[in-house]
Amino acid sequence: METSKISSYLGFCIRSRKILFGVDNVEKQRKNVFLLLADEKISENSLKILIKSKEKFACPLIIIQAEKLGELIYRPTVKAVGITDKNLASAIVSVANSESQFKFYSGGNN
Numbered sequence: 001m002e003t004s005k006i007s008s009y010l011g012f013c014i015r016s017r018k019i020l021f022g023v024d025n026v027e028k029q030r031k032n033v034f035l036l037l038a039d040e041k042i043s044e045n046s047l048k049i050l051i052k053s054k055e056k057f058a059c060p061l062i063i064i065q066a067e068k069l070g071e072l073i074y075r076p077t078v079k080a081v082g083i084t085d086k087n088l089a090s091a092i093v094s095v096a097n098s099e100s101q102f103k104f105y106s107g108g109n110n
Contacts, residue, residue, distance in 0.1 A: 006102075007072045009092050010081075014073065018085035021075065023049050026082040033057040034089035039069045039079040050080055054105065059089070061105040062096055 013019040020026050023046045026033065036050055040063055054061040070076035083089040096102035 005095050006092055006099075009088055009095070010073050013083055013085060013088050016085065018083065018088060019073075020082035020084065021073075021078050023080045026050065026053050026080060029053075029082060029084070031057075032084050033082045034059050034086045035083040035092060036061040037069055037081050037083070037092075038063055039067050040065045041067050042079045046080060051105070053082070060093060062093075063103045063105055065101045065103065068101065 010019070020029055020033070023042075026036065027049050033053065034057070036054055036057075036059060038047065038050055038061065042050070050061055064072070069081070070078055073081065083092065096104075
């Protein structure tokens with residue numbers, strides 16, 4: 001499983017301050033969000049906001065199964081993040097493509 005690689009990429013985002021924690025911060029952002037990550041157990045209203053943000057920023061939304069997002073970023077209460085670095089976002093997407101616990105949101109029920 002490549003979660004250590006994704007955890008490393010997320011750690012780089014945190015250290016370089018290229019990450020937005022929470023749905024509210026993602027919603028407030030006006031531009032430059034290249035990837036959205038959410039826990040599988042996020043609330044319906046928060047998911048709706050993330051879907052609107054996905055369309056606004058034209059970026060992928062990855063749903064992480066088994067409630068692992070908090071573990072990956074070492075913040076157990078965070079259920080959604082936005083990545084504002086284009087290179088790190090593409091690196092995370094390339095790793096997530098090969099893993100079954102990461103599902104790309106494409107509309108409808110996940």
